Amino acid sequence: MTEKMSIRMSGLGGQGVVTAAHILGMAAYKDDLQVTVNPFFGAEKRLAPAESYVRIAQEPIYERGEILYPSLIMVFHPHVITMGKSYTMPFFDGLEAGGTIIINSASALDLSEEERDNLAKLDAQVHYVPASEVAMGVSGTHLSTNIAMLGALYRIQQRPSLDALESAMVERFGGSKFVASGSTAALDDAVKEKFAKVSQMIEKNLEVIEKAGESMFQQTH
Amino acid sequence: MLQQQVRSPDYLFFEAEKKKHFLSGSEAVREAIRKANVDVAISYPITPQSESMHLVGDLFAEGYVKEYFRGENEFAVMSSVSGAAMAGVRVFTATGGPGTMRAFEMFPVWAGSRLPIVCAFLTRGINSPLTIQPDTIEMAFLLETGMLMLHAETAQDLHDMLLKAFIVAEKTEVHLPVGVFADGFFVTHTKEILQIPDADSKLPPYDPHCAPVPPMDMESVPVRQMRDPFVMKSNFISYAAHASWQQEIEAAQERSRKHLERYLGGLVETEHEDAEVLLITSGTAVSQSREAMRLCRQEGLSVGLVKIKSIRPFPSDELRRLAAGKYAVIVPELNRVGWLAKELKARVDDPRRVIGAPRVFGGMTMPAHLIVDEIRRVLQ
Amino acid sequence: MSTRIVSIAPAFEDVMPKEYKELVENGPYGKDYKVTDLGKYKELIEEHPLCAGCGLALSLRLVLGSLPSPEDTVIVGSTGCSALVFPQVGLHNVHSLFGNQNAVASGIKRALSLRFPDQVKDVVVVAGDGATADIGLDMVMQSWFRREKIATIMLDNEAYANTGGQESGMSMEGTVMNMAPKGKVFPKADLPKVAEAAGCAYVAAASPSRPGKLGKVVRRAILIAREVGPTYVQLLSPCPTNFKTKPSDTVVTIKAREKEKRFKQYEYISDDARSFLSALEDGKRSEGKQPEGKQS
Ligand SMILES: Cc1ncc(C[n+]2csc(CCOP(=O)(O)OP(=O)(O)O)c2C)c(N)n1
Ligand code: SF4
Ligand SMILES: [Mg+2]
Numbered sequence: 001m002t003e004k005m006s007i008r009m010s011g012l013g014g015q016g017v018v019t020a021a022h023i024l025g026m027a028a029y030k031d032d033l034q035v036t037v038n039p040f041f042g043a044e045k046r047l048a049p050a051e052s053y054v055r056i057a058q059e060p061i062y063e064r065g066e067i068l069y070p071s072l073i074m075v076f077h078p079h080v081i082t083m084g085k086s087y088t089m090p091f092f093d094g095l096e097a098g099g100t101i102i103i104n105s106a107s108a109l110d111l112s113e114e115e116r117d118n119l120a121k122l123d124a125q126v127h128y129v130p131a132s133e134v135a136m137g138v139s140g141t142h143l144s145t146n147i148a149m150l151g152a153l154y155r156i157q158q159r160p161s162l163d164a165l166e167s168a169m170v171e172r173f174g175g176s177k178f179v180a181s182g183s184t185a186a187l188d189d190a191v192k193e194k195f196a197k198v199s200q201m202i203e204k205n206l207e208v209i210e211k212a213g214e215s216m217f218q219q220t221h
Numbered sequence: 222m223l224q225q226q227v228r229s230p231d232y233l234f235f236e237a238e239k240k241k242h243f244l245s246g247s248e249a250v251r252e253a254i255r256k257a258n259v260d261v262a263i264s265y266p267i268t269p270q271s272e273s274m275h276l277v278g279d280l281f282a283e284g285y286v287k288e289y290f291r292g293e294n295e296f297a298v299m300s301s302v303s304g305a306a307m308a309g310v311r312v313f314t315a316t317g318g319p320g321t322m323r324a325f326e327m328f329p330v331w332a333g334s335r336l337p338i339v340c341a342f343l344t345r346g347i348n349s350p351l352t353i354q355p356d357t358i359e360m361a362f363l364l365e366t367g368m369l370m371l372h373a374e375t376a377q378d379l380h381d382m383l384l385k386a387f388i389v390a391e392k393t394e395v396h397l398p399v400g401v402f403a404d405g406f407f408v409t410h411t412k413e414i415l416q417i418p419d420a421d422s423k424l425p426p427y428d429p430h431c432a433p434v435p436p437m438d439m440e441s442v443p444v445r446q447m448r449d450p451f452v453m454k455s456n457f458i459s460y461a462a463h464a465s466w467q468q469e470i471e472a473a474q475e476r477s478r479k480h481l482e483r484y485l486g487g488l489v490e491t492e493h494e495d496a497e498v499l500l501i502t503s504g505t506a507v508s509q510s511r512e513a514m515r516l517c518r519q520e521g522l523s524v525g526l527v528k529i530k531s532i533r534p535f536p537s538d539e540l541r542r543l544a545a546g547k548y549a550v551i552v553p554e555l556n557r558v559g560w561l562a563k564e565l566k567a568r569v570d571d572p573r574r575v576i577g578a579p580r581v582f583g584g585m586t587m588p589a590h591l592i593v594d595e596i597r598r599v600l601q
Numbered sequence: 602m603s604t605r606i607v608s609i610a611p612a613f614e615d616v617m618p619k620e621y622k623e624l625v626e627n628g629p630y631g632k633d634y635k636v637t638d639l640g641k642y643k644e645l646i647e648e649h650p651l652c653a654g655c656g657l658a659l660s661l662r663l664v665l666g667s668l669p670s671p672e673d674t675v676i677v678g679s680t681g682c683s684a685l686v687f688p689q690v691g692l693h694n695v696h697s698l699f700g701n702q703n704a705v706a707s708g709i710k711r712a713l714s715l716r717f718p719d720q721v722k723d724v725v726v727v728a729g730d731g732a733t734a735d736i737g738l739d740m741v742m743q744s745w746f747r748r749e750k751i752a753t754i755m756l757d758n759e760a761y762a763n764t765g766g767q768e769s770g771m772s773m774e775g776t777v778m779n780m781a782p783k784g785k786v787f788p789k790a791d792l793p794k795v796a797e798a799a800g801c802a803y804v805a806a807a808s809p810s811r812p813g814k815l816g817k818v819v820r821r822a823i824l825i826a827r828e829v830g831p832t833y834v835q836l837l838s839p840c841p842t843n844f845k846t847k848p849s850d851t852v853v854t855i856k857a858r859e860k861e862k863r864f865k866q867y868e869y870i871s872d873d874a875r876s877f878l879s880a881l882e883d884g885k886r887s888e889g890k891q892p893e894g895k896q897s
Pocket of ligand 1 (some may be wrong): 656679680682683699728729730731732733756758760761762763764769
């Protein structure tokens with residue numbers, strides 16, 4: 001990896017946007033990369049817009065806070081785009097030229113002509129992944145949608161490594177008491193309830209990652 | 222709970238082997254307090270501080286902190302920690318933004334009572350309009366409360382400054398409260414890489430007999446002070462009492478300099494200090510300035526950086542020297558009022574060279590390119 | 602506190618003020634004096650700057666004369682007339698701010714329990730009605746909710762006296778006062794009932810018109826707070842200056858109030874407190890002179 005990755009994840013509260021960022025960040029850390037992770041700065045409410053930001057690089061990272069000029073945008077829910085459930089409008093605002101977008105949707109979204117024009121001008125690479133369907137199909141819960149999104153990211157970037165992702169998930173769900181925020185901790189408990197054993201959960205999540213990668217498709221402008 | 226060994230502050234700060242961790246700012250608070258040998262911690266929720274005090278609560282449950290409870294509001298919390306400190310134990314608390322304002326009446330009392338309270342101010346905006354986002358405006362209000370004020374840029378700073386704060390606060394010749402400030406969210410909720418010593422060591426316990434005023438424990442002679450308290454009549458004795466006491470607090474702040482210099486490695490930190498244009502700031506505005514400096518230097522612009530670590534005492538001499546002869550001094554700030562620019566202007570030889578910009582506040586990050594724009598504008 | 606701490610080093614005997622020597626030789630530290638002993642020993646307070654005939658001064662003298670362990674008592678006051686007395690009281694005492702007395706006391710109590718786990722350390726709040734029932738009510742009640750082991754004593758002069766006689770929540774309905782130019786439009790707050798509901802193990806209302814009773818309830822409140830839970834004592838202590846009564850009539854004023862049925866003594870003892878008290882009183886009867894409730 002030579003390029004700095006500046007990732008903006010947009011979704012709805014409760015989808016695990018913040019958790020996904022933490023797992024990704026932890027994995028990058030385990031791969032000995034420089035990394036900072038932060039959630040959006042606001043009140044956390046279910047189904048309200050939620051964002052988180054991950055910066056990964058080989059060089060030291062100075063900047064903090066929300067990422068205004070991402071190289072990668074991950075949209076965890078179609079409503080972010082179709083219903084404007086986002087603090088960042090349009091959803092690709094600030095995307096670097098040639099940047100990548102990953103959208104959770106089973107079918108390509110009906111983007112406006114203006115949106116398509118702008119994406120074309122940016123030479124944006126738009127990928128889709130049916131993350132919710134994969135999550136439901138493999139692990140029987142939409143709560144691993146965020147993991148499916150990480151699977152799609154892995155498919156494209158191959159970084160951080162799969163091993164690192166796995167051990168990041170073990171660390172996150174395996175009982176180490178990390179508290180991102182009050183509400184996120186409550187969500188963790190909900191996830192854990194769904195799985196008898198953490199190891200089983202990790203196994204399922206790895207399968208989610210793989211399946212998500214396999215079910216991606218691209219949209220041309 | 223880990224078996225912990227009491228080690229000297231110098232061991233913990235300078236000699237202990239440090240290990241790499243990936244932590245949020247809130248977790249950095251927990252790791253500092255785990256090693257700080259705190260007796261009493263009192264909490265009250267406010268975003269973005271709450272996670273820190275949740276984690277301190279966990280430390281209490283594990284046995285690292287001896288006493289912990291949730292107070293009823295910030296004014297009460299700041300009152301209760303003052304009571305505990307007066308009665309001779311090491312205390313810790315944290316708040317931010319509206320919590321700071323709610324508690325305000327207590328802060329001058331802390332310094333006035335010479336209490337070595339350590340408080341983390343995890344800063345945020347102040348209403349109205351309603352905000353919970355990062356902003357450092359509360360620091361403007363706290364400047365003259367008599368407390369020492371350290372400003373962390375990163376989770377690493379937050380961890381290190383908290384531990385060091387206890388030791389500086391408790392020096393007999395200082396014995397003042399220390400506020401350790403970190404920008405809410407940008408530090409508290411950001412996970413980053415830190416190097417910290419293991420938790421098998423902890424600071425020596427607080428010794429209440431190092432206090433310049435006796436602890437309130439009825440273990441020393443209860444002195445009858447006077448029949449007619451000063452407050453009953455304005456007169457020379459009343460003036461003299463206040464003048465000497467308040468100046469003594471100022472003097473105690475001054476006496477903290479040498480300790481802060483040693484423990485923090487200086488009240489400021491510089492990079493390319495010979496450059497034509499200097500960015501001078503504190504907190505996470507330093508991080509954004511680092512990126513701006515990197516971008517500018519890539520273009521061949523002569524830009525340097527000064528990070529201010531201690532706001533009280535203020536590094537006046539250092540900054541006057543550094544600012545002397547510069548083409549411009551740019552002070553980016555995460556608040557509307559520009560309190561840091563005002564502080565600087567009051568101290569440098571040529572205040573006209575100090576530019577209080579950019580200012581971002583009320584909820585968003587400070588884009589590095591805003592700082593770059595300001596540098597370009599100045600150099601044109 | 603061991604009495605050794607207050608005793609004077611021989612080398613300093615000739616330079617110590619007479620006042621201090623008397624306190625050491627004939628003061629109440631380590632003794633078990635009661636209100637009935639007043640006048641026989643050097644008191645913790647003798648002179649004070651309050652108005653002649655002040656009800657607070659009367660109550661304070663009696664409170665200080667009723668402390669079960671003065672050598673291990675820390676008093677937390679609040680802004681108001683009574684705060685002017687504490688600088689000359691021979692006990693560690695704290696004045697922090699107006700209204701935060703119970704929050705400060707909570708911190709002190711917790712810290713002293715950590716530092717002296719096997720030693721009695723009584724923390725007693727003594728504050729005005731404004732401090733207790735108005736500006737500090739949340740912190741007073743919250744300390745009760747939390748079951749902080751502190752005794753809270755209100756010196757109730759039914760006004761903000763220190764600032765010139767304004768209406769307080771404890772003023773009587775109808776009274777014309779500063780800031781109540783048409784008379785107070787709501788009744789006196791029933792803080793004893795509030796204290797009971799908020800979890801106090803012991804609640805009492807008394808006044809300096811009956812010193813013996815006052816001494817008894819203060820003592821009970823402190824002993825119960827030490828062992829069982831929070832306690833509250835409300836002492837009607839009229840302010841002759843602001844209510845324009847004759848300084849020599851303060852006790853008369855209280856008695857008149859009693860006669861008009863506008864004030865009455867009151868005592869609530871929770872079950873836990875009651876069994877503690879009877880154990881204490883039985884123990885005293887069988888052990889003879891052992892000071893009540895002392896542990897160290
Ligand atoms: C925050 C604050 N508000 C107001 C005051 C002014 N003040 C000082 S004493 C006092 C009245 C105290 O009344 P009370 O508690 O009943 O005591 P008293 O003087 O009647 O004994 C007031 C309002 C203050 N010191 N601090
Ligand atoms: S004003 Fe009233 S309460 Fe205050 S000292 Fe004078 S008589 Fe006592
Ligand atoms: Mg009053």
